[in-house]
Amino acid sequence: MALxxxxxxxxxxxxxxxxxxxxxxxxxxxxxxxTVRSGMSVVLNDVQGRPLLPSVVAYAADGSVEVGYGAExxxxxxxxxxxxxxxxxxxxxxxDIAHVETLPYDFVDAEGMVKLKTIAGVKSPVEISAxxxxxxxxxxxxxxxGELTGAVITVPAYFDDAQRQATKDAARLAGLNVLRLLNxxxxxxxxxxxxxxxxxxxxxxxxxxxxxxxxxxxxxxxxFEVMATGGDSALGGDDFDHRIFCWIIEQAxxxxxxxxxxxxxxMRAREAKEQLSQxxxxxxxxxxxxxxxxxxxxxxxxxxxxxxxxxxxTLVPTRxxxxxxxxxxxEVRGVVMVGGSTRMPQIQHAxxxxxxxxxxxxxxxxxxxxxxxxTQANLLAGNRAPGDDWLLLDVIPLSLGLxxxxxxxxxxxxxxxxxxIARAQDFTTFKDGQTAMSIQVVxxxxxxxxxxxxxxxxxxxxxxxxxxxxxxxxVTFQVDADGLLSVTAREQTSGREARIEVKPAYGLSDDEIAxxxxxxxSHASDxxxxxxxxxxxxxxxxxxxxxxxxxxxxxxxxxxxERAHIDAAxxxxxxxxxxxxxxxxxxxxxxxxxxxxxxxxxRMNQSVQRAxxxxxxxxxxx
Amino acid sequence: xxxxxxxxxxDHFTLFGLPRAxxxxxxxxxxxxxxxxxxxxxDKHAHAGDADRRLAMQWATRVNExxxxxxxxxxxxxxxxxxxxxxxxIESNTAMPTEFLISQMELRETVIEARAxxxxxALDAVRLRLLNxxxxxxxRLAELxxxxxxxxxxxxxxxxxxxxEKLLNEIDDALEAVTA
Numbered sequence: 008m009a010l011x012x013x014x015x016x017x018x019x020x021x022x023x024x025x026x027x028x029x030x031x032x033x034x035x036x037x038x039x040x041x042t043v044r045s046g047m048s049v050v051l052n053d054v055q056g057r058p059l060l061p062s063v064v065a066y067a068a069d070g071s072v073e074v075g076y077g078a079e080x081x082x083x084x085x086x087x088x089x090x091x092x093x094x095x096x097x098x099x100x101x102x103d104i105a106h107v108e109t110l111p112y113d114f115v116d117a118e119g120m121v122k123l124k125t126i127a128g129v130k131s132p133v134e135i136s137a138x139x140x141x142x143x144x145x146x147x148x149x150x151x152x153g154e155l156t157g158a159v160i161t162v163p164a165y166f167d168d169a170q171r172q173a174t175k176d177a178a179r180l181a182g183l184n185v186l187r188l189l190n191x192x193x194x195x196x197x198x199x200x201x202x203x204x205x206x207x208x209x210x211x212x213x214x215x216x217x218x219x220x221x222x223x224x225x226x227x228x229x230x231f232e233v234m235a236t237g238g239d240s241a242l243g244g245d246d247f248d249h250r251i252f253c254w255i256i257e258q259a260x261x262x263x264x265x266x267x268x269x270x271x272x273x274m275r276a277r278e279a280k281e282q283l284s285q286x287x288x289x290x291x292x293x294x295x296x297x298x299x300x301x302x303x304x305x306x307x308x309x310x311x312x313x314x315x316x317x318x319x320x321t322l323v324p325t326r327x328x329x330x331x332x333x334x335x336x337x338e339v340r341g342v343v344m345v346g347g348s349t350r351m352p353q354i355q356h357a358x359x360x361x362x363x364x365x366x367x368x369x370x371x372x373x374x375x376x377x378x379x380x381x382t383q384a385n386l387l388a389g390n391r392a393p394g395d396d397w398l399l400l401d402v403i404p405l406s407l408g409l410x411x412x413x414x415x416x417x418x419x420x421x422x423x424x425x426x427x428i429a430r431a432q433d434f435t436t437f438k439d440g441q442t443a444m445s446i447q448v449v450x451x452x453x454x455x456x457x458x459x460x461x462x463x464x465x466x467x468x469x470x471x472x473x474x475x476x477x478x479x480x481x482v483t484f485q486v487d488a489d490g491l492l493s494v495t496a497r498e499q500t501s502g503r504e505a506r507i508e509v510k511p512a513y514g515l516s517d518d519e520i521a522x523x524x525x526x527x528x529s530h531a532s533d534x535x536x537x538x539x540x541x542x543x544x545x546x547x548x549x550x551x552x553x554x555x556x557x558x559x560x561x562x563x564x565x566x567x568x569e570r571a572h573i574d575a576a577x578x579x580x581x582x583x584x585x586x587x588x589x590x591x592x593x594x595x596x597x598x599x600x601x602x603x604x605x606x607x608x609x610r611m612n613q614s615v616q617r618a619x620x621x622x623x624x625x626x627x628x629x
Numbered sequence: 630x631x632x633x634x635x636x637x638x639x640d641h642f643t644l645f646g647l648p649r650a651x652x653x654x655x656x657x658x659x660x661x662x663x664x665x666x667x668x669x670x671x672d673k674h675a676h677a678g679d680a681d682r683r684l685a686m687q688w689a690t691r692v693n694e695x696x697x698x699x700x701x702x703x704x705x706x707x708x709x710x711x712x713x714x715x716x717x718x719i720e721s722n723t724a725m726p727t728e729f730l731i732s733q734m735e736l737r738e739t740v741i742e743a744r745a746x747x748x749x750x751a752l753d754a755v756r757l758r759l760l761n762x763x764x765x766x767x768x769r770l771a772e773l774x775x776x777x778x779x780x781x782x783x784x785x786x787x788x789x790x791x792x793x794e795k796l797l798n799e800i801d802d803a804l805e806a807v808t809a
Contacts, residue, residue: 026676157676186675230663327805387675398667424697427671427690452805487686488671550678557681600680607680611688612637614668619646619661 026156028186028388029147030194030380033139033160033174035094035217035243036347038062039374040143041381042151043390048198048378051150058374060146064138065089066127074142086111086270088126092245093139095217096121096132097177098169105241106249111266120173133177140181154545157186159384161376163218164190165238165324165404167450168492175489182538184545186387188489191215192222193233193401194379195345199370200226201382201397207340208234210328212358212366213376214321214348217243221325223332223339229397235331235423236404237324242317244280244348250313251276251305255291259301268295279305284350311353318357325361331423342366347373400425403486410447419484422452429485436480440472446482448492467496536589543592547584550596551577554603557610564609576602637688640712641695649713651706651774651783653699662696702767703790706774710787715780717787725789733792740796744803752807756800763793 029051032039037059041050050058057076065078066088073081082089090112096104101116113124122131140160147155160183162174171188178185192211199205205226213220220238224231252273255261264272275293282289283305293301329336342358344366349355358366370378386396402423408416409432419430436444446465470478482496554577562570580595642649645661667673669688674681698704710717736755743751766786773783 187672228663230667323808326808330801330804383672387672389676398663398670399672400666400670425693427686428693429690485686485690488689549676553677553681557677596679600678603678604680607678607684608637611669611684615644615665615688618664618668 025390026388027147027151027153028157028159028381028384028390029151029155030159030189030377030382030384031140031143031161031183032191032194032377032380033094033136033143033162033177034062034376035092035215035245036062037216037373038139038143039377040147041374041377042147043381043385048381048385050374050377051147053146060139060142062094062139063089063091064093064135066125066130068126070127072127072138074138083267083270083274086266087113090123090125090130090135092217093132093135095241095245096123097136098167098171098173099132103241105246109249109269111270119169133173133180136174136177137180140178140183144181144183155183156388157184157384159187159189159194159380159387160185161189161191161194161380162490163213163215163238163240164192164220164222164233164236165218165240166490167240167405168407168490170240171490175491185489186384188491189380189383190220190222190233190236190401190404190490191218191376192220192236192345193224193231193399194377194383195343195370195375196222196224196226196231196379197382197397197399198375198379199343199367200224200231202370205341208334208338210325210339210342210362211345212321212325212342212349213238213345214354215243215346216348217241217245219243219321219324221321221328223328223334230400231397232400233402233423233425234334235328236402237328237331238404239320239324242320243346244277246317247280247314247348247351248273248276250317251279251310254305254309254313255293255301255303258303261295261301265296271295272301280310280351283307283310284352307352314351314353318353321354322357322361336362339364343370343375344368345370345372345375401488401490402426403428403490405450406452407484407486407492408449408451410449416449416451420486424486426490427485427487429483431481431483434480434482435476436470436473436478437475439475441475441478442470442472443468444470444480446494448484448494465494470498473500540587540589540592543589543596544584547580547592547596550599551580551584554599557603557606561606561610561613564613565606569606573599573602573606637691641699641708642712644692644695645699647699649709651702651709651771653705655700658696658699662692665692702770703763703787703794706770706783706787706790709774710780710784713780715784717784719788719791722788725792729789729792733796737796737799740800740803744807747807749804749807752800752804756797756804759793759797759800763790763797766790766793 027042029040029042039050039058039060041048052058053060060075061079063075063078063082065073065081065085067073078089082091098120100119101107101114101121104110104121107114115122115124115129117131120131120133122129123135144155158178160174160178162171166174175185175188192213195211195213196209199209207226209224209226211220211222211224218238218240219242220236222236223234225234255272255276271293275291279289279291288304288306291301291303291305295301339362342362342364344358349372355366383399385391403420403426404422406418406422407420408418411417419432420428434444434446444467446467448465467480467482470480477500478498479500480496480498482494485493485495487493554573558573565573576595576599580592580599583591583595644665645658647653647657647661666689669685669692671682671685671689674685698708707717707719736759739755740752743755766789770783770786773779773786
């Protein structure tokens with residue numbers, strides 16, 4: 008594989024040093040954490056040897072928080088303060104949430120994202136998810152015996168920008184350095200592809216507890232290229248449970264239920280669903296709070312019947328993804344099944360029928376995402392040897408557009424574009440002296456704004472005052488490798504180039520994150536200060552190592568003077584980072600970054616040239 | 630060092646080491662694309678400093694953009710004509726042969742009717758017909774630009790293709806609406 012034999016940029020200066028990196032599958036129902044140990048991707052169990060962590064968070068009156076099995080046990084006793092499936096609320100408003108009326112929580116409809124009123128105060132889904140991630144982080148650090156360098160967190164491929172941003176915020180809040188947000192089906196494809204040395208077109212069918220993704224990938228010569236992705240970020244095993252739940256209520260003629268009874272029935276519904284993957288019929292027996300008994304039997308036939316429309320809902324995006332990829336089912340070499348919900352026989356049958364082949368079930372559908380994420384985390388942390396590596400090209404799942412006159416959507420970045428991607432669009436002012444404007448960004452596929460999900464209103468401020476129509480504001484939409492959007496704007500009439508401040512109307516600001524972090528410590532200011540200092544030191548160390556490695560690698564690209572300049576900035580940072588003056592550390596980091604900008608650009612040009620000339624030599628020798 | 634000067638501002642063809650022509654070897658393009666992404670992709674710089682990471686994102690964005698442009702024959706022709714100093718002026722020049730406009734209007738009518746009637750087969754049929762027309766015109770574009778060097782005629786054809794590609798998108802939207 009010639010293209011991967013070239014010396015990699017940013018190789019570790021100390022190749023024997025193994026950086027602790029993990030992959031985290033932050034699931035709707037369960038979460039997992041995995042790492043690469045002696046070249047093998049393994050799931051890290053808790054002290055009792057259990058791989059899964061139920062994604063359940065229980066708040067108590069004294070402010071204490073319990074996560075996992077302990078919290079799960081409390082769900083039918085204190086449903087209001089025991090939050091399950093919080094992933095469904097990430098980046099979502101109250102009106103976006105399915106079956107909101109049957110949920111036992113006290114919702115507070117905050118701007119952008121819903122919040123939950125608990126006995127321990129009002130909590131955002133970001134904070135609740137951060138509790139799960141903290142537990143996962145503690146498990147990993149205890150198990151690996153050290154501080155984590157970074158983590159890859161998986162998200163449903165069909166998550167939109169607000170949901171991704173919320174996930175990243177939760178990770179930051181949990182004190183994790185996010186190496187990458189990785190799409191769940193892509194993580195599964197890495198695990199499957201590397202294990203089986205797969206080549207060709209593969210589909211990954213990922214039905215989790217609350218989300219559905221379908222991704223079509225081309226695996227070839229160490230490149231994992233996502234050709235198209237689709238899905239439904241509000242469709243999963245929970246919905247199948249809900250159908251059983253409704254069926255029980257209907258069959259048993261139950262009057263309005265208490266929150267405790269409702270949660271009890273939901274649990275029984277889920278158990279029944281799981282048992283139906285093994286047996287043809289299951290008894291459902293529940294003793295309600297009133298002393299009344301429910302005694303029913305659910306058969307596979309009835310279950311299949313009441314969930315037929317849900318199964319259909321997975322097939323529509325699957326066909327669409329195939330069409331987007333420009334493929335027919337005959338061209339698909341294999342269908343990898345991911346997510347606990349794919350164990351349901353009706354899903355297996357439907358997928359087999361659509362793709363005209365038996366789906367691949369040889370990986371544990373519950374672990375494969377975490378295992379793939381761990382492998383990618385290991386790569387991103389710089390633990391792989393050169394040549395023993397692969398390239399991942401992923402896409403943006405939903406088109407990004409702008410609201411135009413009359414509520415129409417103008418597409419700026421079409422869905423399934425390979426990321427990172429950027430597009431520029433020019434705007435002008437419509438009033439004399441106008442210094443601000445707002446841009447409404449929407450994500451979705453429909454022609455009308457009202458049918459898309461409104462992502463954010465970006466406020467542009469600081470436009471130089473001019474007559475109407477004279478200003479030319481170039482707005483650039485950049486989607487990075489995490490699938491996250493950022494917007495920058497610049498007024499570019501001759502001689503008036505001005506930086507324009509862009510503020511999104513969602514997500515958490517750095518100040519808000521800092522505030523939440525501070526709140527989460529008992530001796531707030533002291534611990535928060537020490538933690539910020541520690542983070543700055545870790546970041547400094549990383550920058551120093553990266554710079555030293557680059558100098559060793561390509562120092563010949565620098566003149567003596569340039570080299571001296573970088574060396575001076577390097578020495579300065581090494582000196583101040585030992586102290587506790589965080590501001591001085593930040594300044595020294597910025598100075599070193601600035602001193603190496605041009606060097607970085609030259610190295611990049613060089614590596615591109617090498618890539619091409621290396622390839623040309625290959626072609627000649629063929 | 631290599632003989633050609635490759636940098637961030639290089640044109641798309643130079644970037645991928647390909648000749649400036651409308652006919653293009655897709656496999657070479659894909660191989661170059663992957664070879665360069667293997668160097669510049671943000672995943673390759675995830676543990677590097679801020680400056681490197683920012684640069685990696687800019688480069689990867691640039692390479693993706695160039696790849697998308699060259700991969701599609703319509704976009705490639707538009708780009709190539711601009712490089713050669715014959716910008717097809719898609720925004721300002723909307724003059725089209727009457728014959729072409731009439732045929733396009735008829736096609737569009739068919740699409741609207743088929744969509745209203747939720748007739749998937751009819752939509753598929755129009756789609757196939759349009760795809761075949763477009764394919765023939767792509768070949769003609771390569772002849773006009775690479776062989777005949779008739780850039781004015783090529784620019785006209787590019788403008789027509791824009792029309793047809795837009796209609797194709799509408800058919801895809803209609804198919805999506807009908808099959809959903």
